[in-house]
Amino acid sequence: MGCWAELKSSDWGFPTAVLSLYGFFANCRIAEPFLTPYLIGPYKNISEEVVTNYLYPIWTYSYLAFLFPVFLLTDFLRHKPLIVVQGLFLVSNYVLLCFAPGLLSMVFLEIHYAVVTATEVAYFSYIYSVISLENYQRATGYLRSAMLFGYTFGAGLGQVLVSLAGLDYFDINAITLGTTSVAFLISFWLPRPRRSMFFKGRKTVAWVRQSQRELPWRTDSPDETVSDEEEASPGKHKMERHGNAGWCSRKNVFSAGHLLWQSFRESYSSRHLIYWSLWWALATAGYMQILNYIQLMWDHIAPSATSSVYNGGVEAACSLVGAAAAFSVGYIKVNWSVWGELALGLFSAIGAGAVFLIVLTSNIWACYAGYALFKSCYMLLITITTFQIAVNLSMECYALTFGINTFVALSLQTMMTLIVVDGATLGLDIVTQFIIYGTYHAVISVLFLIRGTYTACTKRHTPEPPDNKQKESVGEHVAVIHEEPF
Template structure:
C-alpha cells in the first residue's frame, strides 16, 4: 500500500499498484523517454566515424572499414532483430531499453579507446545490439500511457529523436569547423549516451506486457491453480508454464501475421517499408566512404552540417505529408513509385560527380525524399492494424529490410569475385531503387485503373437501379 502517483485513487491510499510517477499519468514517462531519445541520438562522432577510423586516430584503411568493419553491423542486426523482438515484450520493455543504453556506451567507448580491425568490429557488433533494441523504445510508451495520448506521445518521442540526431550532427559540424579534433567528438558522444543510460534507469517499469499479456496471464492463472492443488510444484512445473507461454506466443504471432498481410495494399506498403529501409541504411552506412573517395583527407568536411540539414528537412517533409489530403489507398503506390525514381536519380548523380558539394546536395535530396515516403508507409500500415500488432509488423518489416541489407552487402561488398569499388556500389544502390520504383509504378498504375473501373461499374449499377426504381 502507498500513495497513488497517478491520482486514480484520489486522496485515498492506493491498493491497486498505480505506479506511474506523474500526476497526469503520461507526462513523466514521456519526458524521460524524450530525454533518453534525444541523448541517445545526439552522437556527434557518427557523421565523421569513417574519417575517424581511417585517419591518424585508428589508421584503418578504407577497404578495411568498407569490407570488414561496417558489414559486421549489418549481419549482426539481421541475426539479433528477431530474438530481441520476441524477448522485448516478455521482459516488459524497460530492461531492453536499459540494455540499449548500456550497449551504446560500450560501443562508443570501444570506438574511442580500441585500436585495430577487431576492436572496431566488436564495437560495431555491440552497436548492432543497440539498433535491434529500438523496437523496445518505440513500444514502451504504449504500455504506460492511456490510448487517448498515443498520437500526442508518439509525436513528442519522434520529435526528440530527430532533434537529437540533428543537434549531434550540427554540433559535430561546428566543432570540426573550429578545428576541434575528432577525438573530442567521440568523448562528447560517450557523455551523451551515458546520460541516456542514466535516464533509462528512472523509467517506470510496466506492470504488464502489451502484446502477449493475455496468453501470459492465462498461463500464470493456470500455474497458480496448480500451485494450490499440488505440493509437487517445482522447477519443472515452472518450465512447463514457460513452454506453454512460448508455444502460445508463436501461435499468436503466426495468426497475427496472416491477418496483417492478408491485405494486398498493406502488403505492398510493407514491401516498400522493408526494401526502402534496406536501401536507406545501406546508403547511410557507406556515404562517408564515398565522400572520403571524392575528397580524401578532408578534415574540414561538412558531413555533419549536411546530415543535420537533411534530417531537419526530412522531418519537415514528413510533417507536411501528414497534412496532404490525398486518397492514399488509390494513389499511394504511384506516389511511392514516382518519388523512389527521384531517389534513384539522386544516387546516380551523387555517384557520377567528383564535386563534393554536388554529392552533398544529392544526399540532402535523397534523405529529404526518403523520410516522408517512409512516413506514408507507416501511417498507412498503422491504419489497418490493431494496436497490439504494431510492434509485430514494424519489427518484421525491419527484420526483412535488415536481411535484404545483409544479402546486398554480401553480394556487393564481401563476395571475393565481386568486391565492387565504392563508386560501383552506389551505381548498384541506385539501380536497386530504380527497380523498386518500376515495381511500384506498375502496381500504382494498375491500382488507379482498377479503382476507376470499379467506381465506373458502381456508378453504372447505381444508375440502373435508380432507373428501375423510377420505372416501377
C-alpha cells in the same frame, strides 16, 4: 514549464517524458557523422578498403542475427531491460572508439553497434505498453521529436566543434561518450511495464485486445488480473503470475506463439498491406545500405585528409529537410488507397535519380544535395507507408508487422552486403557500389509505377467503403516522423 507540468500530472506523462529525454541523449551522437574519417585517419589508421569491404559488413550481419531474438526478448522481458542494455552498449561503443586500439577492437565495435540498433525495437514499442490508446498519437509525437532533435542537435554541434572550435575527432568522440552515459543513467528511471504484448497467457489475450480498442489504460496489470480459480488456490498461481517460471511455462509460450501467428495472419491478409510492406522492405534495405556507406563516398570525392569535412552539418540539414517532408504528409489531403502506390513509384524514381547524382558528380556539394534529396524522399514515403499500415492494424499486429518488415529489409541488405560489398565475394569499390544502389532503387520505382498506375486506374472510379474513408481521414491528420525504421 507548462508542458512539463502537464506531462507530470498525467498518467502517461512521466514515462513519455523520461523516454523522450532518453531518446534525445541516446541520439545526440556528436561524433557519428565523422566515424569514417576517424577510422581511416591517424587515430585508428585503418585503410578505406578494409573499412568498406570488411569492417562495415560486420554490423549488417550482426544486426540480422540479433534482430529477431531481441524482438522476442523485448516483449518477454517487458521492454525496460532492453532499453537499459541499449544505453549500456552505447556507452561501451564510444569507450571502444576512444580507448581501444587495433582492428579487432573495431570488430567488437561493430557488433556492439548491432546490439544498439537491434534494441531500438524496445525504444519504439515501450511507450505503447504503458499508456492508454488515446494518448498514442501525442506520445509518438513527443518521442519522434526528441529523437530527431537529438540527432540534429548532435550532428550540428559536432560540425561546429570541428569547424569552428577546432576540436579533433577524438575530442568529439569523448564528448559523445558523455552524452550516451547520460542516456544510460536516464534509462533506469523508466517505469517497467506491467504487461507484455504476446507473453501474457491465454486468459488475458482477449482482455488486452478488448482494452486496447475500447477501454482506457488501467493501473492494474492484465497479468495481475485474478480469476476465480486463482482466488481459490492463490499459492498455486502465485509463481505463475509473478515469477519467471510462469512466464516460461509451456502454456504461456504456446499462447504467445498462437497470438504471434494470429497477428501475422491478420497483418498480411490484405493484398493492399502486402504491397505497402513490400515497398517498406525493399526501400529500407537500399536506404540503410546508402546510409551505412555514404561517408565513404564523401571521403572518396573530398578526402578528409586534405579537405574540410562538413558531414555533421549535412546530416543535421538532411534531418530537418526530411522531417519537414514527412511532417507535410499529415496536411496533404490525398486518397492514399488510390494514389499511394503511384506516389511510391514517383518519389522512388526521384530517389534513384538522387543516388545517380551522388555517384556521377565530382562536386562534393552536389553529392551532399543528392543525399539530402534521397533522404527526404525516403522519409516522406516511409511516413505514408506507416500511415497505411498502422491505421489498419491492431497494436499487436502493428508491432509484429514493423518487426517483420524490418527483418525482411535487413535480410535483403545482408544479401547486398554479402554479394556487393564483402571482400570475400565481389568486394566492389564504393563508386561501383553506389551505381548498383541507384539501379536497385530505379527497379523499385519501375515496379511501383506500374503497380500504382494499375491501382489508380482501377480504383479511381470505384466507391470506397465508409470504414476505409474513416481510416483514410486518420492517415491524413497524423504525422509520424521516422528517422530509423522500426
